[in-house]
Amino acid sequence: MALLDRSEWYDVARATNWTPRYVTETDLFPPDLSDPFGLPMTAWEAFDEPYKVSYREYVKVQREKDSNAYSVKAALSRSKYYDSADEGYLSLLKLHYGAVSLTEYQACQAQGRMSRFSKAPGMRNTATFGMMDEMRHTQLQLFFPHELLARDRQFDWAHEAAHTKNWAVLGGRHTMDDIMMTRDAITTSIMLSFAFETGLTNLQMVGLASDSEAMGDFTFSNMITSIQSDEARHAQLGTPSIEILIKNGKKAEAQKALDISFWRVWRLFAILTGIPMDYYIPLKNRHMSFKEFMHEWVIKQFARQLSDIGLEKPWYWDLFLDDIENHHHCQQGGIWSWRPTVWWNPPGAVGPKERAWLEQKYPGWNDSYGRYWDVITGNLLDGHEEKTHPNCIPVICNMCQIPVSNRPGPKWKARVYQLDYQGKRFNFCTPVCKWIFEQEPERYKDFETIVDRMFSGVIDPPTLPQVLIYMGIGVVSNGGRDGYDYSWVDGHRKQAAE
Amino acid sequence: MADIDDLSKPLKTFSHLAKLKRRPSEYEIVSTNLIWSTEDPKRPWAMSPTVPLSKWYIQYRNESPLKHPDWNAFRDPEQIVYRTYNMMQDGQEAYVDGLLNDHNRTEHDKGLSASWLKTLVRLYTPGRYPIHALQMGSAYLVQLAHASTVENCAMFQAADQLRWLQRLAYRTKELSKFHPNAGFGTTERKAWEDDPAWQGFRELIEKTLIAYDWGEHFVALNLITKPAFDEAFLRQLGAAARNHGDTLFGLLSDAQLIDSERSRRWSKALIDFLVKVPGNQAVLDGWVKKWAPLADKAIEAYCSALPDSPDAASSAKAAARDWRKSLGLAA
Numbered sequence: 001m002a003l004l005d006r007s008e009w010y011d012v013a014r015a016t017n018w019t020p021r022y023v024t025e026t027d028l029f030p031p032d033l034s035d036p037f038g039l040p041m042t043a044w045e046a047f048d049e050p051y052k053v054s055y056r057e058y059v060k061v062q063r064e065k066d067s068n069a070y071s072v073k074a075a076l077s078r079s080k081y082y083d084s085a086d087e088g089y090l091s092l093l094k095l096h097y098g099a100v101s102l103t104e105y106q107a108c109q110a111q112g113r114m115s116r117f118s119k120a121p122g123m124r125n126t127a128t129f130g131m132m133d134e135m136r137h138t139q140l141q142l143f144f145p146h147e148l149l150a151r152d153r154q155f156d157w158a159h160e161a162a163h164t165k166n167w168a169v170l171g172g173r174h175t176m177d178d179i180m181m182t183r184d185a186i187t188t189s190i191m192l193s194f195a196f197e198t199g200l201t202n203l204q205m206v207g208l209a210s211d212s213e214a215m216g217d218f219t220f221s222n223m224i225t226s227i228q229s230d231e232a233r234h235a236q237l238g239t240p241s242i243e244i245l246i247k248n249g250k251k252a253e254a255q256k257a258l259d260i261s262f263w264r265v266w267r268l269f270a271i272l273t274g275i276p277m278d279y280y281i282p283l284k285n286r287h288m289s290f291k292e293f294m295h296e297w298v299i300k301q302f303a304r305q306l307s308d309i310g311l312e313k314p315w316y317w318d319l320f321l322d323d324i325e326n327h328h329h330c331q332q333g334g335i336w337s338w339r340p341t342v343w344w345n346p347p348g349a350v351g352p353k354e355r356a357w358l359e360q361k362y363p364g365w366n367d368s369y370g371r372y373w374d375v376i377t378g379n380l381l382d383g384h385e386e387k388t389h390p391n392c393i394p395v396i397c398n399m400c401q402i403p404v405s406n407r408p409g410p411k412w413k414a415r416v417y418q419l420d421y422q423g424k425r426f427n428f429c430t431p432v433c434k435w436i437f438e439q440e441p442e443r444y445k446d447f448e449t450i451v452d453r454m455f456s457g458v459i460d461p462p463t464l465p466q467v468l469i470y471m472g473i474g475v476v477s478n479g480g481r482d483g484y485d486y487s488w489v490d491g492h493r494k495q496a497a498e
Numbered sequence: 499m500a501d502i503d504d505l506s507k508p509l510k511t512f513s514h515l516a517k518l519k520r521r522p523s524e525y526e527i528v529s530t531n532l533i534w535s536t537e538d539p540k541r542p543w544a545m546s547p548t549v550p551l552s553k554w555y556i557q558y559r560n561e562s563p564l565k566h567p568d569w570n571a572f573r574d575p576e577q578i579v580y581r582t583y584n585m586m587q588d589g590q591e592a593y594v595d596g597l598l599n600d601h602n603r604t605e606h607d608k609g610l611s612a613s614w615l616k617t618l619v620r621l622y623t624p625g626r627y628p629i630h631a632l633q634m635g636s637a638y639l640v641q642l643a644h645a646s647t648v649e650n651c652a653m654f655q656a657a658d659q660l661r662w663l664q665r666l667a668y669r670t671k672e673l674s675k676f677h678p679n680a681g682f683g684t685t686e687r688k689a690w691e692d693d694p695a696w697q698g699f700r701e702l703i704e705k706t707l708i709a710y711d712w713g714e715h716f717v718a719l720n721l722i723t724k725p726a727f728d729e730a731f732l733r734q735l736g737a738a739a740r741n742h743g744d745t746l747f748g749l750l751s752d753a754q755l756i757d758s759e760r761s762r763r764w765s766k767a768l769i770d771f772l773v774k775v776p777g778n779q780a781v782l783d784g785w786v787k788k789w790a791p792l793a794d795k796a797i798e799a800y801c802s803a804l805p806d807s808p809d810a811a812s813s814a815k816a817a818a819r820d821w822r823k824s825l826g827l828a829a
């Protein structure tokens with residue numbers, strides 16, 4: 001074939017900046033949507049996306065990937081896998097689809113913003129593929145759960161979740177709206193492409209793919225791996241942005257964007273991934289704890305990427321390391337207790353064997369989280385299921401929208417970080433969430449948490465049945481119950497009998 | 499009580515599609531009702547309505563004079579999904595690869611006349627700027643879309659524009675290899691910025707890009723600017739190419755027009771969908787009247803530079819106008 005190599009013409013296709021004459025440059029690239037840091041157009045022309053692909057290659061490769069992913073799906077409709085699938089694992093799937101499918105779709109608009117408003121021609125082209133990728137991820141992650149609707153109505157949340165005001169959805173939307181839907185093109189490339197897609201999607205995608213493989217669900221693991229291969233490509237449009245900002249004296253600005261977004265996404269993904277890994281996957285199928293996974297896939301790799309690019313670890317790195325030991329254990333307790341409010345069936349799954357595993361992976365677990373579960377186990381053994389449902393209203397963090405909760409036990413350090421702003425008191429789970437709020441209070445101050453809405457009259461009357469309806473429970477599907485119908489307590493019963 | 503409301507009954511499809519009373523297509527399952535920022539017109543995002551991006555969505559999308567009570571009811575007439583788009587375009591790209599390969603082997607570019615090469619370097623290869631600008635404009639339609647079914651059409655359109663930007667870059671490089679001193683790859687920016695033949699399109703496109711109201715942007719981009727550009731650049735320059743022995747350009751522009759026709763089909767479907775709502779016809783007509791003269795001016799400036807093509811401008815203008823008329827809009 002006498003065809004030219006991509007490298008021969010690629011640069012011509014990204015020599016597309018021109019000097020506008022009939023409109024102003026500020027009108028063409030409004031700083032609020034484009035570049036609020038004020039770098040000249042020529043500075044952005046140095047943007048060099050590390051992963052290059054042509055349209056010709058793209059449609060060919062993506063066609064092949066889809067042919068692969070969808071052929072596994074054809075096999076799925078014949079297989080009986082999901083008829084006998086573990087309920088904890090099904091909860092992982094329901095949580096994943098509800099949280100992820102439509103989030104992928106909003107990302108199309110974020111990529112569209114970079115494609116239109118970036119002053120870097122290379123970013124504009126790469127983000128055009130990026131938005132196509134996100135369309136793919138949406139479509140795959142709607143098509144697959146659609147197949148499961150006939151067996152379980154909770155899979156309807158794959159499409160409906162984002163259209164409800166479920167508390168778990170509000171947390172996800174608040175984070176995503178913050179980091180990818182209301183930021184200029186350059187900040188989006190740091191927050192979405194670098195902090196989220198480079199730093200943390202591995203967590204969701206690689207982690208879940210290996211879990212589902214261990215569960216024998218090759219349909220899902222294959223799909224997720226295929227999605228991750230797209231992410232790995234378009235995630236790379238964050239690095240050149242940061243390099244250009246640093247080169248032009250804007251390191252502090254880039255660092256701050258990273259610090260805000262990394263924390264926000266972390267708080268969310270620890271729930272999405274950490275809880276399923278350490279609690280929903282049956283013990284015999286667990287191959288790595290969430291903490292081990294974080295150290296292997298996120299901390300080591302991401303810290304190296306940060307230093308390669310010339311940024312520092314976020315200022316809260318120690319708090320982050322501490323959060324890895326605690327956040328998802330707290331939320332497992334919280335979500336399980338509030339199981340009627342979610343669209344999956346979270347298993348308690350802390351029988352004697354599971355507890356031994358948790359203690360080994362997280363030394364001190366028994367003395368802290370274990371005590372919390374002792375009370376619950378005791379109530380279940382005594383036949384007081386009703387006592388396992390809390391009757392107090394949690395405090396919700398005004399940033400991450402997640403209930404404020406800390407490690408229980410003798411070294412209990414439960415506390416709320418508070419801030420009074422314009423006559424209103426705001427509560428935060430950690431100094432980091434509080435710090436993010438303080439960076440731009442006007443941006444965040446008027447968002448009502450689910451609990452605020454009970455007191456402000458948005459949820460009226462603020463009774464439990466009404467709150468559930470407000471959150472889509474009993475509307476889209478029934479709410480959750482213990483995934484194993486408390487069978488994990490049996491081990492404790494035997495122990496008690498011995 | 500319908501099954502859909504009885505939570506103990508399983509679902510055959512997503513609940514939002516159950517009202518169809520038939521099995522939804524793959525397209526409907528994966529493409530409909532996917533945007534979460536349209537539920538509260540005063541607050542598109544969880545962030546304060548006063549942050550710049552929220553204000554932008556409120557002003558330019560939610561408060562656009564172009565209205566529809568149910569944007570989500572729009573359907574792509576071809577029901578294209580990501581999977582089928584790639585199949586289609588992989589086939590199309592294989593065809594283009596074949597064209598390029600054949601013509602390279604026969605040293606097609608070597609045989610082009612000196613005068614035609616001057617036309618190419620002046621009126622063809624600078625086209626990467628407008629083609630890319632149309633990509634940017636299409637991405638804007640994506641960013642601010644009211645409904646996922648509209649957004650998807652705009653995404654495919656943006657990807658199509660990137661396709662032809664890259665094919666044009668490819669041709670620029672290839673021509674420069676056969677004719678290293680003809681200015682290919684070095685003079686395009688100057689031509690786009692200064693050559694009088696391009697200034698009409700440059701003005702039209704720059705102004706289209708900053709027409710930030712979603713409705714006006716759609717009209718200016720999809721009904722005016724893109725059709726005008728395609729008529730002049732693909733159809734008229736393509737015709738001139740055939741007369742000057744540039745077989746390859748003629749075939750490539752035909753291939754590109756396949757994508758342009760798809761853009762027109764979904765644009766027409768959207769107009770049909772919109773004019774059913776009282777008030778929209780007048781709004782659309784107003785925008786067409788505002789933008790069409792600028793497009794005619796652009797076509798005239800460009801086509802008057804085409805060699806041996808005295809009717810090019812009038813043909814291109816008539817084709818663009820006839821198409822707008824076929825939509826039932828003021829032409």
Ligand SMILES: [Fe+2]
Binds near residue numbers: 104133134
């Ligand atoms: Fe994605």
Ligand SMILES: [Fe+2]
Binds near residue numbers: 134234
């Ligand atoms: Fe992504």
Ligand SMILES: [Zn+2]
Binds near residue numbers: 400
């Ligand atoms: Zn928080």
